[in-house]
Amino acid sequence: MAEEFVLSIFRxxxxxxxxxxxxxxxxxxxxxxxxxxxxxxxxxxxxxVRWNCKAAHCGSCSAExxxxxxxxxxxxxxxxxxxxVHIQPMRTFPIIxxxxxxxxxxxxxAKKIPAFNPGVAAPFHMQQWDVDRIQEFxxxxxxxxxxxxxxxxxxxxxxxxxxxxRFMVKMAEFEMHPMDRADRIPQIKNEGGxxxxxxxxxxxxxxxxxxxxxxxxIIPLKERVAxxxxxxxxxxxxxxxxxxxxxxxxxxx
Amino acid sequence: xxxxTMETHSFDVLVxxxxxxxxxxxxxxxxxxGVSVAVIGKSLLGKAHTVMAEGGAAxxxxxxxxxxxxQTHFYDTMKSGHYINNYRTVEVFAKEAPSRVLELEQWGAVxxxxxxxxxxxxxxGGHSFRRLAHIGDRTGMELLRTLQYKAISMxxxxxxEVTVTRLLMDGSRIAGAMGYYRSDGHxxxxxxxxxxxxxxxxxxxxxxxxxSWESTGDGAAMAxxxxxxxxxxxxxxxxxxxxxxxxxxxxxxxxxGVRGEGGLLYNSEKERFMxxxxxxxxxxxxxxxxxxxxxxxxxxxxxxxxxxxxxDISHKKADFIKQKxxxxxxxxxxxxxxxxxxxxxxxAPTCHYQMGGVQAQAETCATTIPGLFAAGEVACGLxxxxxxxxxxxxxxxxxxxxxxxxxxxxxxALKSDVTIDESVVEAEVARVLEPFNRPDGENPYAIxxxxxxxxxxxxxxxxxxxxxxxxxxxxxxxxERGRRMGxxxxxxxxxxxxxxxxxxxxxxxxxxxxxxxxxxxxxxxGHWRSDFPDELPxxxxxxxxxxxxADGDRVQRVPVPEMPPVLAEICxxxxxxxxxSAAGTSQVPPRKG
Numbered sequence: 001m002a003e004e005f006v007l008s009i010f011r012x013x014x015x016x017x018x019x020x021x022x023x024x025x026x027x028x029x030x031x032x033x034x035x036x037x038x039x040x041x042x043x044x045x046x047x048x049v050r051w052n053c054k055a056a057h058c059g060s061c062s063a064e065x066x067x068x069x070x071x072x073x074x075x076x077x078x079x080x081x082x083x084x085v086h087i088q089p090m091r092t093f094p095i096i097x098x099x100x101x102x103x104x105x106x107x108x109x110a111k112k113i114p115a116f117n118p119g120v121a122a123p124f125h126m127q128q129w130d131v132d133r134i135q136e137f138x139x140x141x142x143x144x145x146x147x148x149x150x151x152x153x154x155x156x157x158x159x160x161x162x163x164x165x166r167f168m169v170k171m172a173e174f175e176m177h178p179m180d181r182a183d184r185i186p187q188i189k190n191e192g193g194x195x196x197x198x199x200x201x202x203x204x205x206x207x208x209x210x211x212x213x214x215x216x217x218i219i220p221l222k223e224r225v226a227x228x229x230x231x232x233x234x235x236x237x238x239x240x241x242x243x244x245x246x247x248x249x250x251x252x253x
Numbered sequence: 254x255x256x257x258t259m260e261t262h263s264f265d266v267l268v269x270x271x272x273x274x275x276x277x278x279x280x281x282x283x284x285x286x287g288v289s290v291a292v293i294g295k296s297l298l299g300k301a302h303t304v305m306a307e308g309g310a311a312x313x314x315x316x317x318x319x320x321x322x323x324q325t326h327f328y329d330t331m332k333s334g335h336y337i338n339n340y341r342t343v344e345v346f347a348k349e350a351p352s353r354v355l356e357l358e359q360w361g362a363v364x365x366x367x368x369x370x371x372x373x374x375x376x377x378g379g380h381s382f383r384r385l386a387h388i389g390d391r392t393g394m395e396l397l398r399t400l401q402y403k404a405i406s407m408x409x410x411x412x413x414e415v416t417v418t419r420l421l422m423d424g425s426r427i428a429g430a431m432g433y434y435r436s437d438g439h440x441x442x443x444x445x446x447x448x449x450x451x452x453x454x455x456x457x458x459x460x461x462x463x464x465s466w467e468s469t470g471d472g473a474a475m476a477x478x479x480x481x482x483x484x485x486x487x488x489x490x491x492x493x494x495x496x497x498x499x500x501x502x503x504x505x506x507x508x509x510g511v512r513g514e515g516g517l518l519y520n521s522e523k524e525r526f527m528x529x530x531x532x533x534x535x536x537x538x539x540x541x542x543x544x545x546x547x548x549x550x551x552x553x554x555x556x557x558x559x560x561x562x563x564x565d566i567s568h569k570k571a572d573f574i575k576q577k578x579x580x581x582x583x584x585x586x587x588x589x590x591x592x593x594x595x596x597x598x599x600x601a602p603t604c605h606y607q608m609g610g611v612q613a614q615a616e617t618c619a620t621t622i623p624g625l626f627a628a629g630e631v632a633c634g635l636x637x638x639x640x641x642x643x644x645x646x647x648x649x650x651x652x653x654x655x656x657x658x659x660x661x662x663x664x665x666a667l668k669s670d671v672t673i674d675e676s677v678v679e680a681e682v683a684r685v686l687e688p689f690n691r692p693d694g695e696n697p698y699a700i701x702x703x704x705x706x707x708x709x710x711x712x713x714x715x716x717x718x719x720x721x722x723x724x725x726x727x728x729x730x731x732x733e734r735g736r737r738m739g740x741x742x743x744x745x746x747x748x749x750x751x752x753x754x755x756x757x758x759x760x761x762x763x764x765x766x767x768x769x770x771x772x773x774x775x776x777x778x779g780h781w782r783s784d785f786p787d788e789l790p791x792x793x794x795x796x797x798x799x800x801x802x803a804d805g806d807r808v809q810r811v812p813v814p815e816m817p818p819v820l821a822e823i824c825x826x827x828x829x830x831x832x833x834s835a836a837g838t839s840q841v842p843p844r845k846g
Binding site: 027030031041047051052053055056058059098110121122123126134138177 | 296297299302305355356361365391393394398403405406466467498499500502505506579580587588589741743745749750752
């Protein structure tokens, strides 16, 4: 086994930059973030990188490793035995410096999502199977790798039209909460732009928390939008009865 | 730099720290309107160390064990803290924790459920009943995310990735803070009538630690420098179960939830050694006892190949483990090539929490500086000599809220605006830029590494007078070298520059830990002295308080507040309230209904 790893890390800022090669001694079980820290401590004190927990709980150290969006703290270097490991910042967001990007757009989107709005006061009576499916969404660590890989945002730059997978998951989390009383469907369809997602599942593929973003969040939300806006039979009865059959039930099922 | 042109903001309440305590304080301060509130975080919003908390939030809701009560939670917390806690802080805490947890449910947190559809609670070390409200093994993340989305739905200004380097005074009261944006290094001045310090702990001064990079003690060090009293600094918690192997992940937390859900500890001779050290509570003994027991087993030559103990939960069903401990399952699989549903794994103590910190009043979280309040890990008073698992998540909720109320009231009562001395601001700008004048100065990363080695060798899980004195000498020498730390490059997102201030704070707090440890000539909770192996009643009457002076640290002993008879009576009971009937019969308390 090689005694060192070869890293090629992007150094630069909005003006441009290039990859610089670094050699890092091998320690058993080390992850990419360990190697980046070694470079910082020994070769390049000012190498910019975000990280917090180094335990895949915080979602700070997102980067593109040999072209794949990944968490540096969860990517073992021995997966790249004998290869040069290329580390690039997330491409969808404006670069600040080296591996650090400006992800503030995500926080702007987050503010547009109306808060959880329960109709009753806690303590809630909810069965585990009532909450199993939303608990999956609560695993999100906001690493924004799904936002990084989403072609609507990455290639078509439709940040003004689509909230992105992370915030579809967030909307699903509230929408599917048995106690939430807010009507979120119009926002999901209109400002949220769910129609722009064409279900390529790239977001699901890169999610380090293994959330089934497309299957469990986006597709069910698309179905609710379709029921509300595009189902002719439901529309007919809605007009006839003058009431909204999509309104949430008073008690959880 | 001219103060006139510096970016300046004014707020009634300024919260330093965007973890659970800080966000909870901000939410409360802003809840009634009419008060301007801002939160400053050193990282992005939602990344604070709170996300690392795994096991749960302790509150005597009694969903599983009806006999649980605030009195029992009080009894457990005082007992675990070896009675040097502030009793009033513990009383407020035990009484209010259930409401704070239910409030989170109201704001969108989705806890695991009981068969009756209520919040599930799990057993944890040192708790007499199943008490920890939890979401799998990622309770801290749920708590932080809930507070984060609650906060952004309110009128609260959030500053992300801003390092605060100094607290500012107006005469004897607090007046603001200054710092810089990490992204481009430009300075920012905050004027504030009241400040809530919620900056967390300083676990990064040990080599093997479960703490994230942010835990460098900035708030405690800054408060100390302007004259706030710090207390019980010698009380450092080593969590018994950190990952040991591979070395790349050494120290990473293995939640106490593994033992809470039935995990058992074995030494290399396949002996369940905790039965020997604590026959009553066994694996669910308090953290100080379990950590020390693992340490002793390794010392006695009964450690695992990489110097720890075996933790085994593979006797439980794989589905159960994956549901209750999904993070642990994934962590070991991806980082350690170990399937915990099939095999035992190695664990060893890792630095986890600081019981000591800025002295704060029970009701208001007020520090000794008017207008400065402290909540969460940075504050001191609740945990005494050893913190119970699950008490920190409840701590940040209870005292985050109380600090928010007190800061709001304090700011509201102030008639005049604060005035800040411009020369102090100018001097601070010069000080913060100085490392750039020393491109060949001491490397802050290297100083940090050496400091971690010193603290780990001389002031960690086992301590002695000789060792501590040697350690103190080394820390003082490092402080001297630390004055010459330098950096190169620009002010744009420059971690080498940022590290200078983190390391300065850690160098200062390391000294206080050692000085406190030298004063406490006994063993108590997390503080274990090999030369004074017993807990001494005489020492239990004192807390050690540190005060900054130009000539160096002044340590004073102050009496531990005396409990009123009604609380003393609870603590004096031979068994925990509510456990009288179960005493001596069964480990598992009776189920409700």
